[in-house]
Amino acid sequence: MSDSEKQQATEKRRKFLVVADGTPESEIAIHFASLRALHTNGVVTLFAVLSPADAAGQWLGVQNIMREEARAEAEATLHKLAAHVNEYAGIIPELVIREGRLADELQKFIDEDPNVAILVLAAGTGKDGPGPLVSLTAGGGFRIPVTVVPGVLTEEALRALT
Template sequence: MSETAAARKSEAKRRSKFLVIVDDTEEVRVAVRYATRRARNLRCGVVMLRVIEPVDFQQWAGVAEIMREEAHDAAEALLQKLAEQVNQESGIMPELMIREGMAREEILKLIEEEPDIRMLVLAAAPNAEAPGPLVTAFAQMAGTLKFPITLIPGHLSDEQIDRLT
């Protein structure tokens, strides 16, 4: 491989990003750690997305706006907390995104808008009958996406995740 081709390949890898969907579940910690460790090892980036689903209070517009602002503040605080952990553990500063809408649709929009996203990392709910709504939805769509989905068991310890990466 020529020096120029190697440089292009290295630059493409550096621009590649792992997408993690941040929610209020316990297993999100597992998805974030896995994505961060893989990104560090592959010299890629991490995008953490929090989707705020709409609240239906049409007759109480003021209440709906307050709830929306509170949800946005909570999302920002959670993303900042996770980003700090990611940076301390790996030296990576993840991109943080907050979107409003239905989770599945907003994730698909982001995937279309961000060509550098190369993998979606999700953690399955441990000890549950179903792995979670996003895992179920994206597993059904896996054949139509332009990159792989990595599904991590949500009960893994930090040590188990580190051995996988």
């Protein structure tokens, strides 16, 4: 198989999209998505969104530095999580960083990539409810299914589900 054939085969694999926002719930979602991708020959896509900077004229230089620092921090976090996914499931995940409102960028990415098959989220366990992402997706609006994994699942329970 040539390199281009390998790339096309990889591009057509089902993607499990996880918002990597640094919460404990996102780690559970990453584990679940990694196991599902492993068992179905899929791909894990780790997705991070940077908040847009406000335009303030004279502070543009400061905003650019802050944006660069936020991007560098997001890249470092995603690379750390990617190494974890690789150790955990033997998968090299796709890394995506966008800038904007989370809901908008998530919707755009799902619409742009036809291989994104499932959005995997984990519900929060605190008194504040399942979390803003789970609440956001509860109303639908995505062209793909959303899997919400309980945020209290143990490693054994996760493995039993996949």
